[in-house]
Amino acid sequence: MIGRLVLVVAVLTIGGPALAQDKSIVVASTTSTQDSGLFGHLLPRFKARTGIDAKVVALGTGQALDTGRRGDADVVFVHARSEEEKFVAGGFGVKRYPVMYNDLVLIGPRSDPGRVGKSKDIVEALRVLKARTLPFISRGDRSGTHLAELKLWKEAGIEPAAGKGGWYKSIGQGMGAALNTASAAEAYVLADRGTWLSFRNKGDLAILVQGDKRLFNQYGVILVNPVKHPHVKKAQGQQFIDWLISPEGQGAIAGYKIDGQPLFFPNADDPNA
């Protein structure tokens, strides 16, 4: 009995203050960034340079920003520019730095019943899906990818949520789950290239539309405002941001490849990104 108590006390105490003294920050980021394997590539390099452990909590963009807003993360690293700007304007973040972009691709069954794979025009492709009520899986989780998808439907002049006949399914889950669902249902789905390339349950799915400028997906990084949340690790968080936009960090991003293909394209030097 005493041994058990000691164990419990040990877990509750050793874990606590000891770890809190470590050099570490919490980064709220997106599932697509984690699932693509990018963090597995970046974080060891960042730690080797600075000695700081970046603990990544992977969420949808909306939830990641919310985590920052509540003060539960030191840094947010997401991809939804308008939301990020709102976050900074609301006083929750210090400053938004563009870091890199990746691109979204339209995935669908190799047989492509809608023949949307012939053109590069993503908006046209969505119109065809709607017209022929071909099954489409939406993440529906307020993630950056989901927000980008909604923007594209808007451009196509379509209100997909009103879609009758159940061709449009919103699953409220992450990128991987959406791909798993699409694979099982032989449906179309909008995915980020990184997650797609590292996804291992492709089944009969293939990339059908890619390269449209409207599919580019910009990532930004923001330090959570220490004025609003005094416990934020300001110096270490800023070190993370500075490293990401430094030549070394940008080089590391460009150097991450799957099957020889780069997934993310650094563009911290583009002031309009």
Next chain:
Amino acid sequence: MIRFEELTATAGAVTLLDRLSLTIAAGPPTVVIGPNGAGKTTLLRIAMGLLQPTSGRIVRAGDPRRAIVFQRPTMLRRTTAANVRYASFGADRTRELLALVGLEHAADRAARRLSSGEQQRLALARALAREPAILFLDEPTASLDPASTKAMEDVIRTVSQRGIKVVMSTHDLGEARRLAGEVVLLHRGRLVEAAAAACFFDAPGTAEARKFIAGELLV
């Protein structure tokens, strides 16, 4: 030692004891007999203090320490010795009591794995560990084979000789003859006869007692 005055106990519409008055004095064992449902167990439980009578009075002169062995005693999920030690009042007499009931050899065995005869004797040792002045035994040999019955009766005799007042119930007339100093016959919750054992068996004072001795008083 204990006097019952006009005890009545009911459970719902059933009358368990009906205006029973009786005095139990120090001395050789008092054996309560009677057919099933006569009220023997109820009387012992009220005497022990586990049940409250519906009406009537119990007078315990000097509030003597009491202990009871139930008809189906429950062994604690511990060893034989631990069962006795658990009940101990004052000094630990576990070894002595286990020797008394002939269970020294089983001291470290799980009590629940003892035979029913051994469990009954262990329950007796446990009750004695309470250092009682009065010991109630509810049908202590009802489920035992002849050898176990003999062993149990021997211990009861020893206990009684050491000055502990034994009050026990039985439906076994032979046992009553062997152990009783005084016999109390109950029938349907009423006291039929209370007399010295010799008197009771040689010259029963009531028709019911004669029928019971003849084995004809069944319910």
Next chain:
Amino acid sequence: MPENLSALDLVLTGDPALFAIVRLALIVSLSAVLLAALVGVPLGAAIALSSFRGRDAVIVFLNAMMGLPPVVIGLMVYLALSRSGPLGSWGLLFTPQAMVIAQTILVTPIIAALARQTIEDLWLEYRDELTAMEVGPLRRLATLVWDARFSLITALLAGFGRAAAEVGAVIIVGGNIEGFTRTMTTAIALETSKGNLPLAIGLGLVLIAIVLAVNALAWALRRAAERLAG
């Protein structure tokens, strides 16, 4: 964790990342079960031995709490531990301690409810004897808990099973941070979302093996101890 390896390879090669995940999962769930036992067993015993107005309501409440979705508890603990929540100053969100807290809350009702049932059953058996021995309320409680200890192991195992199997609470309050708060179940959820189904299933098998081993150990312990104490 290298992703082109099968789970079996990871086990056979003693992959340190897998080892760390298993270790954390065990520490978190076992700590939660022990804390929950310290609260739940006395609570269950107290309810078993007492009678008060609303006792039935308390029992129904406890039994219902056994089925509370982990994600709901996770969310409540998240809101409490968040920097913007009432306990934010503790700084425990996204730590193993937060996971222990959430699982303790998850498991306590199970242990309390099962302990209540076990101890009430034993009390029915013991009531006459303990009353005749004039055992007071506190010693009565201690006696019943001690004598029911082998049956209570079953309650602890049920609690451990629920803790080890749940993902909803730990993923919310722990954040599934690699090398820090990633456990068996959150790793399985992650590998599934990456479409790495073979690895996810492999990890699931490892989890089943561990739960099986813990149960076998507890059962052997119970058997051995029962032989001694009945």
